[in-house]
Amino acid sequence: MSGPGVSPGGAGEPSAPVELAEVPPLGASLRRGVRSSATAAVRRDRSLTPFDLPDVRLAARGLTTDPVCLTDYQHLVGATASDDLPAGFVHVLAFPLTTALMVRDDFPLPLLGMVHLANTVTQHRPVRLGEALDVEVHAERLSAHHRGVSVDLVAEVAVAGEPVWRGVSTYLAKGYSLAGESAERADRPEWLAPTPTGVWRLPADLGRRYAAVSGDHNPIHTQVLAAKAFGFPRTIAHGMYTAARALAEIGAPSAFTWTAEFFAPLTLPGTASVAIAKDGDGGTLDAWGKRHHLHVEVTPA
Amino acid sequence: MAAAQRRPVVVGGNRTPFARAGGAYARSSNRDLLTAALDGLVARFGLAGERLGEVAAGAVLKHSRDFNLTRESVLGSALANDTPAYDVQMACATGMETVMSLSDKIRLGRVDVAVAGGVDSASDAPIVVSEPMRAALLELNRAKTTSAKLKALAKIRPSHLSPVAPDVAEPRTGLSMGEHQALTTAQWGISREDQDALALASHQRLAAAYEDGFFDDLITPYRGLVRDANLRPDTSMEKLGALKPVFGKRLDTPATMTAGNSTPLTDGAATVLLADQAWAAARGLPALAEVVDAEAGAVDFVHGKDGLLMAPAFAVPRLLARHGMKLGDFEIVEIHEAFASTVLATLKAWEDEDFGRDRLGLDGAFGSVDRDRLNVHGSSLAAGHPFAATGGRIVATAAKELARRGSGARGLVSVCAAGGQGVVAILEAV
Numbered sequence: 001m002s003g004p005g006v007s008p009g010g011a012g013e014p015s016a017p018v019e020l021a022e023v024p025p026l027g028a029s030l031r032r033g034v035r036s037s038a039t040a041a042v043r044r045d046r047s048l049t050p051f052d053l054p055d056v057r058l059a060a061r062g063l064t065t066d067p068v069c070l071t072d073y074q075h076l077v078g079a080t081a082s083d084d085l086p087a088g089f090v091h092v093l094a095f096p097l098t099t100a101l102m103v104r105d106d107f108p109l110p111l112l113g114m115v116h117l118a119n120t121v122t123q124h125r126p127v128r129l130g131e132a133l134d135v136e137v138h139a140e141r142l143s144a145h146h147r148g149v150s151v152d153l154v155a156e157v158a159v160a161g162e163p164v165w166r167g168v169s170t171y172l173a174k175g176y177s178l179a180g181e182s183a184e185r186a187d188r189p190e191w192l193a194p195t196p197t198g199v200w201r202l203p204a205d206l207g208r209r210y211a212a213v214s215g216d217h218n219p220i221h222t223q224v225l226a227a228k229a230f231g232f233p234r235t236i237a238h239g240m241y242t243a244a245r246a247l248a249e250i251g252a253p254s255a256f257t258w259t260a261e262f263f264a265p266l267t268l269p270g271t272a273s274v275a276i277a278k279d280g281d282g283g284t285l286d287a288w289g290k291r292h293h294l295h296v297e298v299t300p301a
Numbered sequence: 302m303a304a305a306q307r308r309p310v311v312v313g314g315n316r317t318p319f320a321r322a323g324g325a326y327a328r329s330s331n332r333d334l335l336t337a338a339l340d341g342l343v344a345r346f347g348l349a350g351e352r353l354g355e356v357a358a359g360a361v362l363k364h365s366r367d368f369n370l371t372r373e374s375v376l377g378s379a380l381a382n383d384t385p386a387y388d389v390q391m392a393c394a395t396g397m398e399t400v401m402s403l404s405d406k407i408r409l410g411r412v413d414v415a416v417a418g419g420v421d422s423a424s425d426a427p428i429v430v431s432e433p434m435r436a437a438l439l440e441l442n443r444a445k446t447t448s449a450k451l452k453a454l455a456k457i458r459p460s461h462l463s464p465v466a467p468d469v470a471e472p473r474t475g476l477s478m479g480e481h482q483a484l485t486t487a488q489w490g491i492s493r494e495d496q497d498a499l500a501l502a503s504h505q506r507l508a509a510a511y512e513d514g515f516f517d518d519l520i521t522p523y524r525g526l527v528r529d530a531n532l533r534p535d536t537s538m539e540k541l542g543a544l545k546p547v548f549g550k551r552l553d554t555p556a557t558m559t560a561g562n563s564t565p566l567t568d569g570a571a572t573v574l575l576a577d578q579a580w581a582a583a584r585g586l587p588a589l590a591e592v593v594d595a596e597a598g599a600v601d602f603v604h605g606k607d608g609l610l611m612a613p614a615f616a617v618p619r620l621l622a623r624h625g626m627k628l629g630d631f632e633i634v635e636i637h638e639a640f641a642s643t644v645l646a647t648l649k650a651w652e653d654e655d656f657g658r659d660r661l662g663l664d665g666a667f668g669s670v671d672r673d674r675l676n677v678h679g680s681s682l683a684a685g686h687p688f689a690a691t692g693g694r695i696v697a698t699a700a701k702e703l704a705r706r707g708s709g710a711r712g713l714v715s716v717c718a719a720g721g722q723g724v725v726a727i728l729e730a731v
Contacts, residue, residue, distance in 0.1 A: 067524045071328040080377040081333035083342060130525060222660060 004026035017059035017136050022099040033103040033111030041111035046176045050142055054106040056098050057138040065129055066244065078250040081148060084126035086260055088244030090133070090165045091121065092154035092214045097137045098169070105299060107139070109151060109173040112218070113230050116239040117150060118170040118259045124301070126254050127157070132282055134158045143190055144181035148174040153168070173266065176191040176299040191292045196273040200287060204269040210241040211215040239294070244298035248273075253281040255301035264291040303508050305339055308667040309407035310577040310588040312414075314519050314697020315342035316571035318526040319685035322423035325526040326568040330358045334523075334687075335420040338570035341521030342416065346574055346586060349379040350509040354412025355401040357385035358572070360420050360456075361688035363390070364427045370420075380696040393639065393646070395419045395725035396571060396692020397595070397716045403575050404592035413580040417696075419689030420570035434461040471719065473603045478719060479612070483549025483558055484607030487643040489649045492578070495555035496641035497541040500682045502672075504640060507679025508534035514724075515678060519697055531565055541688055548558055562641035567685030571693030572698075576729065588731040589700035590712065595726035596620035602721040608645045612723035613715040614650045618661050620725055621713075628668035635695045636670075637716040638681040648714070677702060692724070703730040 046205075059102075065085060073089050074081040102111050121184030127133065136159070141152040150172045155166040208219030220236055225234045241261035251287040253259065266272055284300035316338050320326040326334060335358055342350055344484075358371040367373070372386040391398040399417035406412045431439070432459060441453035459561055470477045475483075486496075511528055512515060533540075546556030548563065574586075581588045598616025601606035607614075613636070623626060628634070628651065636644045650656045651667040678698055681691055699712045710730040717723040 021576075067325070068328050071333070073525075075328075076329070080336055081329060082337060249357075 008084060016055035019245040020058060020060050020097070020100070023063065023096045026096045026099060028097040028215070029096065029103045030111070030217060031200045031298065033099070033107045036103060036105070037110035037112035042269075045177055047088075048108050048142065048176060049179045050181070052108040053142050053151065054101075054104060056101070056104070056106070057136055058101050059134070059136040061134045062132040063093055063135055064087075064132055067129060070129060070171075076209055076213050077248055081243070083129040084242060085129065086247065087165065088240055089125055090123075090156070090157055091119075091167050091169075091240060092165065093133060094135045094137060094157060095214065095216060097135050098153045098155055101137050101139060108142070108147065109171075109176065110161045112170040113148050114173055116169065116262055117145075119167065119240065119243055120260065121167045121258045122256075122301075123165050123252075123258070124255055127148050127159065127164055130263045131159045141239065142177040142178065144183040145172055146185040148172050148184050149176035149178050186218045187271050193273065193288050193292070194275040194277070194286065197276045198249075198274045200266075200272045200274055201267055202266060202270045202272070202301050204235075206237055206241065206268050207235045214238065214240065216240070232265065232267065234267045236267050237270070239265075242266060242287065242294055243296055246274075246287070246294070247298060250276055250278070250285050250296065250298045251281070252298045253300045256282060257299045257301065258296070259299075260294060260296045262294050264293050306579075307408050308731075309404035309575055309592045310575040310578045310581060311592065311696060311700035311728065312581050312586050312588065313342070313346060313577050314573045314693060314700070314723045315345055316520055316690065316697070317523040317693065317695055318520055319529040319531065319567045319569035319687055320424075320524075320526055321530045321596060321685065322566035322568060324424075324568070324655035325524045326422060327424045329422065329524065329568065330425050331363065331370055331382050331420045331422050331570075332374050332377065332424060334568065334570035335418065335572075337417060337521070337523045338376040338420070338572045339374055339380065339416065341445045342572045342574055343379045344521075345518065346595065350381055351384075352381040352518065353384045353414045354419075354634050356384060357378070357403055357418040358386075358387050358416070358418040358420060359389040359391075359395040359399070359689050360422075361390065361392055361395065362421055362426045368686060372649065373652050375589060384464065385613055385667065390689075391724070392722060393637070393686070393688045393691060394597070394718035394722055394724040395429060395689035396568065396694075396696070396718050397714070398437070398597070398692070399593035400573060400575065400592060400696050401597070401726060404595070407575060407577050409533075414574070414576040416572050416700050417575055417692045418570065418572035419624075419691070421687035421689050422568045423687070424565035424568050429578055431461045431463065433458070437461070438531060443486060453614060455629055455683045469604075471609065477548075478550035479558060479563060481602065482563075483496055483552060483556070484605075484641045485611060485646050486549060486557060486640075487552050487554040488608065489642075489646040489648070491642040493542075493555070493556065494538075496557055496562040497538055498557075499638070499641040501536060501538055503676060503679040503682040505542035505679070505682035506534050506677060507532055510678040510692070515545045515701070519701060528621065531567065532683050535640045536561070536680075558640060558642060562682065564639060564681045564686035567627045569685065569690050571687075571690040571697065573693045573697050586594050587704070589704040590728040590730050593727040594624065596623075597724045600721045607721070608646065609719070610639055610717035611647065611650065612721055612724050613717050614656075615661065616723055616725045617651075617715055618663070618667050620727065624676055624727065626695055626711075626727070628670055631713045632674060632675050632710045633699060633702055633712045634670045634675050635680065635699050635712065635714045636676065637686075638676065639693060639717055641682060644675070654655035696726070696728070699728055703728055706730060
């Protein structure tokens with residue numbers, strides 16, 4: 001808990017990062033997340049203050065890429081299997097550190113059941129296979145949302161001191177509230193489905209397959225019972241799978257911003273219409289079925 | 302006549318380092334490797350976002366899902382998506398066939414610029430189910446009722462479950478390529494020492510070319526590999542001599558073919574940028590060598606008349622006769638080292654009076670190749686041999702070497718292939 005006079009995480013002077021000798025394995029973090037989420041579930045007090053984010057930055061230095069994992073990831077999301085790491089794969093590399101931050105005792109929201117609302121990645125240049133990555137993560141912008149409280153998890157990646165990649169993942173914890181703040185449901189203009197350019201056929205085991213290449217074994221993606229427990233009829237596709245596939249299908253130059261908004265989850269197995277609209281070296285992709293599932297945008301830098 | 306002035310030239314090449322099967326590219330597909338080689342070529346010659354005339358490539362070991370392998374690779378590459386592409390399959394001569402046909406199209410004026418190439422992955426080879434299994438699965442797919450489905454499933458026996466791995470056996474003879482070559486080795490009396498010496502020279506020359514930086518603008522590293530994994534710079538006659546023979550053990554002549562003087566199963570891809578000379582000049586791109594002419598050949602190995610890999614021994618004399626050339630007119634001669642004894646048997650046939658007279662219809666022997674001009678930067682024994690990629694590797698290497706030697710320098714390229722075929726070509730420095 002931050003004391004009086006301390007700014008909300010990320011807004012003031014950055015704290016010195018906590019260097020981790022090794023990245024905590026995702027499995028252990030997830031198990032820890034399950035326990036703390038269960039504790040949180042029985043806790044009645046779900047009101048937070050904007051100052052409740054831990055003022056902490058976790059850092060890991062010299063992360064390297066296993067070419068086999070890279071190839072498997074590229075194959076699954078349909079990316080060209082080049083020695084340039086897809087921007088979504090860098091997210092995967094940073095994800096264990098982000099998760100380690102979210103399962104700390106001083107992190108105010110439960111890991112499980114959080115909804116991935118949006119993701120923004122800025123890539124300054126491609127990360128090459130073989131480069132050692134320094135990753136630093138922190139949380140910021142604890143904000144009121146009409147369904148709860150949202151938070152941004154920020155991961156920054158550098159190669160030998162040169163910033164190359166920055167990712168911001170916005171998650172929602174449903175049923176929480178932020179003292180003194182409220183948010184009305186933002187009016188989204190009615191979305192009219194364009195003429196599709198293709199279709200995504202997502203197999204039943206897609207959640208397990210993306211879990212295998214990303215390490216994100218969140219049970220809402222891999223186990224039907226767990227998915228039902230969180231209110232989904234079946235398992236749902238990882239948001240970052242859909243965003244990564246969209247990035248691969250839109251295409252991107254070497255420096256770009258890649259944003260994804262996840263409006264409604266894609267249940268598995270499932271089929272969605274997609275429409276790509278190219279705009280120079282970037283463009284957009286929308287996926288929809290009965291509902292508009294996601295909007296992804298690639299903007300050249 | 303404008304068309305008559307068109308000259309198809311090799312602008313340059315790019316390939317992946319070649320990996321041993323199960324090595325650095327164990328998880329990489331043909332499409333991955335071909336795209337990597339293409340993207341390296343695109344980067345080297347500043348072609349990102351460009352629409353090229355055509356891209357032709359192929360693979361020998363090919364998944365059915367890769368039905369449009371080359372087009373899919375283009376779509377995954379930095380080339381413009383409106384670049385047409387097609388697949389070619391002529392066994393180990395696939396790469397040479399793409400060079401030959403695209404050069405012809407350039408000469409005809411049908412395209413100005415094209416990419417030839419090939420790829421193979423012995424690691425990611427397709428596995429096929431047994432014939433009874435396949436029949437049952439197809440029937441299952443057609444079945445509409447539950448009882449019909451169960452009936453189809455009931456036809457599957459445990460013995461049908463074992464998959465059929467690809468091999469390099471000739472369908473009509475049942476002999477593997479190595480076993481076929483062992484027959485040729487025995488027929489021409491090629492010694493173990495000569496084979497090992499050729500393998501040693503291949504490794505030494507390839508290693509020297511790497512040391513000189515010769516491949517710096519012909520290869521783009523991939524998946525952590527920067528050199529051909531098969532290269533053994535420190536190999537020796539002693540080390541090669543210690544290897545046990547693997548082919549020809551059922552013949553009554555001594556078995557001489559080892560893992561050292563035969564090519565290993567390899568993964569890799571190679572591409573060659575071909576263009577009309579004027580197109581290259583307008584772009585400020587180099588013109589290394591003109592593709593002067595090429596010839597495909599085939600032999601009747603099925604009835605044992607000629608060795609499986611001897612087609613170039615016939616195709617080269619035909620090609621040279623068309624141009625009034627002889628072997629001595631070539632500064633470099635590239636003969637694909639499928640096996641050391643393939644090269645040696647070809648050379649021996651050309652030096653043989655009877656073969657020249659009886660088989661080639663000449664007055665005597667066709668001629669001989671100065672060993673100093675043969676495979677000057679090593680060849681497949683050292684680099685490895687991802688079947689369809691070999692033609693592209695050799696053409697790019699030869700074109701660069703000819704350009705170094707100066708205008709008018711001629712090179713002969715010969716690649717043999719399964720099915721008793723081969724493609725040979727004449728290159729000449731611009």
